Amino acid sequence: MFGLGRQKPPAAADRDTWLVAGLGNPGPGYAGNRHNVGQMVLDVLAERLSARLTRHRTTTMLAEARLRPGGPKLVLVKPLSYMNTSGGPVSSAAAYFGIAPDRVIVVHDDLDLPFETLRLKAGGGHGGQNGVRDIIKALGTPDFVRVRVGIGRPPGQQSAADYVLRDFPSAERAQLPLVLDEAADAVERIIDDGLIAAQQRHHAPKA
16 A cells, blocks of 8 residues: 555556655754754765755655666655654655555665664664654555665763754764765665665675
8 A cells, every 4th residue: 555645556667667765854953963864865866866856745855867868767755744754755755656665765864773884675674763664654565675874873871862863973974975975876776786786785894
C-alpha cells in the first residue's frame, strides 16, 4: 500500500524511475543538525543534477531529474513534515509517480555508525530511526533501500535526542563535504550498478 496521494500500480516504464528521499526536519533552524544529514546529501545530488527543489502537492520539496541524458529518472524529495512523520510525504510522492517501494532510496542519519561511515541495505528493521519507522508504516513494507550516514553516538551523558538536534562540530564540519559526496556517490551507484556492487564499494575499509 502506497499511502496518501494519487494511487496506481507502478507501470513498466516506472521501473526506470527512482525516488530518493533525504530525511530531516524542515526549516533553516534545523538545516545544519546531525539529524538533517539526509537532506544535506539530497542537496548535493540536486546540485550535481542541476535540479531545483520546489514545493509539491505531496507535502515535499521535490525535483525531477535524469541521472544523465537518457539515463534513469530520479524524483528527489525532502519531506516538509518533521522527521518522525516522514512516512506520509514519502509514500505520497511514491504513489504520485507510481514508484514501487523497491525503487525508493531513503538517506538518513544513523547513531549506531561512526561519523564518516556509510552502510547501505534494503529491507530489515528501522534500527530506532523514527523517520524510517514511519516510512515502513506508510509504505506498508520495509522493502526499500536505505543509505545510512553515520553520525556517531553522543558523548558522556548527553541524550540522543539533544545530540541529533545539534549541528556538527567544527572538526566534523571540515570533513562533512567528503561524507556527503560519498553518500551521493552511493545513491548513484545503487541506481547504476545495484545494491551489492554499491555495498562492495562503500563498505570497504578506507585506505
